[in-house]
Amino acid sequence: MRVRVPFGRRRLIGVVMEVADSSELAPERLRPVLEVLDPAPLLDPGALELIRWAADYYHHPIGQVLASALPKALRLGAGSIATEEYWTVTEAGAAALAAGELRRAPRQRALLELLLSLGGAATAPALEAHAPGWREGARALAARGLAARSARALAAASEPERARPAGPALLPEQRAAVEQVARAAGTFAAFLLEGITGSGKTEVYLELTAQTLALGRGVLVLVPEIGLTPQLVGRFRERFAAPLAVVHSALTDQERLGAWRAAWSGSARIVLGTRSAVFAPLRDLGLIVVDEEHDASFKQHEGALRYSARDLALVRAQRAHVPVLLGSATPSLETLHNVAAGRYARLRLSRRPGESQPPLLKLIDLRVSALEAGISTPAALAMERHLAADGQVLVFLNRRGYAPTLLCTACGWIAPCRECDARLTVHLAAQRLRCHHCGADAPLPARCPQCGFTVKAVGQGTERIESALATRFPGVPIVRLDRDVVRKRGDLEQVVRRMRSGEARILVGTQMVTKGHDFPNVTLVLVLNADQGLFSPDFRAPERLAQTIVQVAGRAGRGARAGEVLIQTEFPQHPLLVSLLAQGYDGFAQAALAERREAQWPPFSRLAAVRASAVTREAALGFLSEARAAAHAPPRGVRLLGPVPAAMAKRAGRYHAQLLLEGRERRPLHQFLDDWLPGVEALKSAQRVRWALDVDPLELF
Ligand code: ADP
Ligand code: ZN
Ligand code: ZN
Secondary structure, three states, X not given: OEEEEEEOOEEEEEEOOOOOOOOOOOHHHOOOOOEEOOOOOXXXXXXXXXXXXXXXXXXXXXXXXXXXXXXXXXXXXXXXXXXXXXXXXXXXXXXXXXXXXXXXXXXXXXXXXXXXXXXXXXXXXXXXXXXXXXXXXXHHHHHOOOEEXXXXXXXXXXXXXXXXXXXXXXXXXXXXXXXXXXXXXXXXXXXXXXXXXXXXXXXXXXXXXXXXXXXXXXXXXXXXXXXXXXXXXXXXXXXXXOOEEEEOOOOOHHHHHHHHHHHHHOOOOEEEEOHXXXXXXXXXXXXXXXXXXXXXXXXXXXXXXXXXXXXXXXXXXXXXXXXXXXXXXXXXXXXXXXXXXXXXXXXXXXXXXXXXOXXXXXXXXXXXXXXXXXXXXXXXHHHHHHHHOOOEEEEEOOOOOOEOEXXXXXXXXXXXXXXXXXXXXEEOOOOEEEOOOOOOEEEOOOEOOOOOOEEXXXXXXXXXXXXXXXXXXXXXXXXXXXXXXOXXXXXXXXXXXXXXXXXXXXXXXXXXXXXXXXXXXXXXXXXXOOHHHXXXXXXXXXXXXXXXHHHHHOOOOOOOOOOEEEEEEOOOOOHHHHHHHHHHHHHHHHHHHHHHHHHOOOOOOEEEEEEEXXXXXXXXXXXXXXXXXXXXXXXXXXXXXXEEEEEXXXXXXXXXXXXXXXXXXXXXXXXXXXXXXXXXXXXXXXXHOEEEEEEOOOOOO
């Protein structure tokens, strides 16, 4: 429970973790708690244990773990978790409206009318549902005494009786998956649900959710990014009468608090959210689902507490004695390793409902086919063929903007970012040069600032591909999907709608197109550049590449027609591509796991990284060298590697470096961290840098 306590001369919010009978301090040195903010514990015992576990495993102070887990409003002392925000029309408000005042403030008047139509009072979520963006008007009304804000106890859980559409009859594989997981109800068990996009995983989640709710228990569903999976939220809303709490990073503090309160009180029986939702309080948790479990966005890789929500979901399920279901078309190698070790049970969905063939993958050898504006002749011919046959085409390129480089052909000048070791990307339509690492933004020069000669955009980005295709296929409507196009709510939906309605025939996009969307009439997928992931120093790059290819390929042929997938590469003999094409993701994963075992990379070893950044290179590396020196004799099986500058050492004006720790086993590595970290914290040089420990880092830079 939260308490307000005196702290020096200040008053702070604290969280009571335990109550002790006695204290080491003399009673007269203890000060009384000023106020208890919550009437009951904020976290259920399972969630509290999860917090303790995370503090221990990520070697992070428990107070800061709690701070990362709780919504900001609770941290700052917002009213009790057991109440909800409630707005009422005051007498003065009703009188003002009746007297026809407020003519000059139509939004305030509309809000008062809405409140009256809702019976003179409404909760914040109700107002949000009827009048998005209502809060400003409400504040203005409150300031004039025309409406008032208060808190009231949350309504008890109620399940309105509404007719809901039933799901489709499950296919045998889906039914088998549901039965296996359902049989584990009330105990911990981990499952991998493996099936390509469209194979019916979501239907399995929905059916299991229905069964769990029927047992009177709640369901936690974790997804990578809400913005990219609106269809999933929609399907849960449509299927269940039980209110849903949706938790993601774009919520305002008040919305997040509202979602927490709904989950805490049990008025929402389903919590659907991105990684921080793994800490959400749920009444009688009965099932955890992690959709797209391989997705890197489950890893919090910035800030102080760097955690994997996927891994925490497993711990939470274990502590709460409930089953956890990990779903993916392209499971992470860690998860496949756990399956092989017998820790997770594997459930497979091998085909798409109502469809015969999976898409056919082919390589286009760029050493023998000419490229024109990034597109090879065989690829262009295939596009023509599919467009003529009334199909839609998806063109994937993992680089937004017009071109990644601006070059002077006379003196060789390349537009650099001043704050990063990176080039500026050309954004032609906007006439800007932008850094994709720090956000730097400058006008696009017409001439070389060094010698005055004309400059040239080199390489391909989605913006350039879009315009090249417009020239090549005149009259064929094209849409683009990347972070430059999707800037506000509704933008993504608009692109998706234009593709689904058939109004657009070609979709050009980045990673964003790989997530969650169903384009049933796409018959051809073109991967323009597969080679970025093949020769990276990061041992996880091939895994990410294979996942991306399979996920993009999954967008093809989801309707009745079989799809075709063409991958442009300069390395058609590369063993990774060969195994992926010949044996699919499974074959690739086996080969990649064998390589990892050979090289002793995770999951065959454990990693942790100490990351530091500072305004000078010397400060960042100096701190890490001292940290390394503080590890006098690391135990057997624990190695320290580095320190080394990051691959992109300078980012946003700071120099980044890391010290890597590798352990053959988890226990000695963590024991070593426990012994070593206090000394690192005590270093004087630690004060001069920003640093953080990253346990199980996903990206090695
Ligand atoms: P995934 O989550 O694996 O991408 P979905 O559950 O979204 O797959 O299923 C893909 C499509 O097939 C959806 O439109 C869904 O409604 C439909 N579908 C799934 N299972 C069945 C089934 N048993 N019978 C008929 N249609 C189904
Ligand atoms: Zn020049
Ligand atoms: Zn930059």
